Amino acid sequence: MEWFVEEYDGSGLMISVKKKIAQAEGLQKIELYETERFGKMLVIDGKIQITEFDECFYHEMLVHVPLNSCRKAKRILIIGGGDGGALREVLKHDIEKAILVEIDRNVIELCKKYLGIDSGAFEDPRVEVVIEDGRKFLEHCETFDVIIVDSTDPVGVSDPLFGKDFFELCKEKCKVFCSQSQSPLIQKDYFRKMLANSSVLRNRTVFLATIPTYPMALWSFIIAGDYDFRYVKRNFKKIRGKTKHYNPEIHLSAFMLPEWLKKEVENAY
């Protein structure tokens, strides 16, 4: 049995792999594996991005929480997310346009060919794909109802997506903003930096999800905008039955923070 190992600081996750399916090296080192128990697995620069086993936990929370919080979410921007999982979830809503801005063409090409979690989303007529730095795209783009940031860790190509000027731009360009914001348990530096830098956003709030194959499994998201995110809009039923993890109760519970994190978030305001 062969193990893929991702080390964090003082801990690590091992995933048993059958074989490597594909690999590409350009802007980032991209690897795709067939695992023993968790389906196919996408690894970028040595870090697990997705397994078929729990990608729905991540993508459904990243997408349905902001889209179900926003009235009339018609124009959606996804920054990153080249695997197509977030795009697939966005298309479950009654939207008009979804633009996906991915800096690394290889991610889209390998995932479309070998991972297949996009379920054909890239071929949908409402979808437009732009290969560009998300930060730069924001400087010249139109406005959106919702911006979703589906990035890798805040190093390398993703670093510009965590700076204060990025959040300033997002504030001008959307009604609702949502981004993954790392592990609040063992990546406190990243998390705190994001809390501090995103303070320019209106009504910024943190929500949580358990993503078993992410470092220490407890994952945070930052959401901001002009809505009460704890309110699930009436058209929830439109996506009901099509989600594996998300439902109205999970939407609400995601905003209920444990004591240690509540203090951390309150202190950051």
Next chain:
Amino acid sequence: MEWFVEEYDGSGLMISVKKKIAQAEGLQKIELYETERFGKMLVIDGKIQITEFDECFYHEMLVHVPLNSCRKAKRILIIGGGDGGALREVLKHDIEKAILVEIDRNVIELCKKYLGIDSGAFEDPRVEVVIEDGRKFLEHCETFDVIIVDSTDPVGVSDPLFGKDFFELCKEKCKVFCSQSQSPLIQKDYFRKMLANSSVLRNRTVFLATIPTYPMALWSFIIAGDYDFRYVKRNFKKIRGKTKHYNPEIHLSAFMLPEWLKKEVENAY
């Protein structure tokens, strides 16, 4: 750097350890480690039971959810829990008597001496310790307001704590019952067996917690009895400020199940 490795089915968790502090072999193989990042760690029969880093996530949910759901929780029975963590949490409530029944004396002795998470709970005058098989103890004991089962996996010495006859006994002996019930994600056989066997209990319900150092981190608990567990009793404030993880919101959110688990639990009824 030395790694302690716990393998599950197709995955595994690695924890970087500085040294082994103590070890005992009797009914079970007990090991205590000093880790790099997670404080001290208790391992029984090769499985991580507790790290100082996240033991409060587990113990606070196991104890405060049932005790805060039960009106006048005065007499408490803990089955297992020889590390003293659950006992420590129980003593934060206004109780009269707590009996801890642990089958393996070595767990208590090693944990008291080297782990120290009991915070002196074993010396509290309200506490009585019984070294006995929990299943057998139930055959001759008085009744309790709350029974808490803080066991290892349902194999070896803990196996009797997962059978139908055990739940039948518990039903007669308490107003509220609460037990850890393994990973609903990757220990489905254990979880389903517990759901089936515990169906004899009144008003049986499942709640969740994220315990980062447990297999796949998403952990389940079974609670049962004559109360609405989603209701947090008015005297909540009595323990407030003394918990690191648990709070009224986390109590409520723990009962909000993701779609895939909701179906699983509903089908088991």
